[in-house]
Amino acid sequence: MTQLMIKDLFVNVEGKEILKGLDLTINEGETHALMGPNGNGKSTLLAAIMGNPKYTVTKGSITLDGNDVLTMEVDERSRVGLFLGMQYPSEVSGVTNSDFLRAAINARLDKPIGLFSFIKEMEKTIEELQMKPDLAHRFLNEGFSGGEKKRNEIVQMKMLKPRIAMLDEIDSGLDVDALKIVADAVNAMQHEYAMGLLVVSHYERFYQLLQPTHAHVLLDGKIVESGDMKLVEKVDQEGYDWLLEKYGITAAKEKKKEPVRLGSCAAKKAGS
């Protein structure tokens, strides 16, 4: 059975400690909703699991079926079955979606996938996500709308068949119809095989469609409350204040930009 286990995880970003002793276990077939105000470490957790070089793990462990994930390169993590659907996928000019995906699939096979079966599967997946058929021949995410990029992440996920998939605000930038298409595709995958899911989203709507088995609230670098769909609903209705009060925490807040005051006009002052 597949199990991703995170224990007492501390993560630094550019010298600032973001995660401060986080524990989380995801088993195959489970869907975990990860909530919390912006700037409290949700994306950091996902990036640290995937191995983004900007994030430094200073303490703790991440294991997949007992194997140490932290010693693996990013690409190795992908090949052992981790997937991160990104909030802002990169655009890569000159590399077509199909060449990229075929290379990614072949990277995890002993014998390369036949061109014909690859094309067939890609066409099927593109159709399922209701994307334009020319997707395969377009350059990777180049000139894609926000929603197209997100759906393309799901196309890749479907074709790479990860054991544990993480989705980082994959629903932002999607309209209601596209949200449904993405959720259906994710649900269909879980129906096919017991993929584990860790989903970050700000919207209850996406969680309603995915029906998470577990839900967590991440505040100030730690998971402070865990539960199920009821917790998602409660957060949707009441926000995070009750939790902040309960645990006496000040949530890390993203700095708001103050309007710039230009001061009074010197010319006018001189004239008056």
Place this chain on the structure above:
Amino acid sequence: MKSETIKKRDVQLHIKKDGFFSFHIEGSEASQLLITVDKHISASLYITYHGIDIACNCHVVIESGSSCKILFWNEVSSSMRFQQTAEVGRDASLTIGYGDLSEAEVVSDVQAALLEEGAQVQLLTACISGQKKHYALHCLHEAAHTSSQMENYCVVKKHGDYIMKANGQIKKGAYQSTSVQKSRVLTMSEQQRSEVIPLLLIDENDVKAGHATTVGQPDERQLYYMQTRGLTREQAISLLVIGYMMPIAEIIDHEELRDQLRTDIEKKVGYHA
């Protein structure tokens, strides 16, 4: 794919009918090549150069109403000096690609003249530079309603020395003409030199002209993104490099040729999909 092998010093290719033609030229230190395309002909030419220490003078004439695509592929082994002039007539269109994966030192000088109204020229270059690769491209607009486009791709490796001087010149009276150029250079090492010099010399008011240049190392965010899907860093870089070389392999609409060039490119960058 059938290819005609030519070993003469003076080569004249007179294209009188539509179609795809492939030539394999054994060059010398004083090769001459004259390509003439008759009126109202639509032809594609794939020309490979072979040999050691080649110097070639090439002249291309595209007569009115014709459309011609030529892809030169350099397979010379030590050094190649290539000088080319081209004349494009009324409502004719000429596309020339210069592909170079070779280890040869290359100095290439191309001048294309858009002589009559409606003439179009497109020049594309793509090379991998681990040694001297110096190019000078010049599109000269002599008449109104003409358009030229230059597109250059280069991957510069350790000890590479790449210069691209691309000049779009629109003369007085060549109104409503367009000259655009784009150069993309990917640098793989600190021990290299690469220089792109875009020039636009415009003597007419009613024209459109523009240039875009990017020179830089592989983007770390792109590499990370590709790695999260299971590609090693080396594989990700190879895919980027192939992306720089493929546009030139696609200028002639010929599937067999494109596949063959793609295989050559993949071999060159050590990539096996």
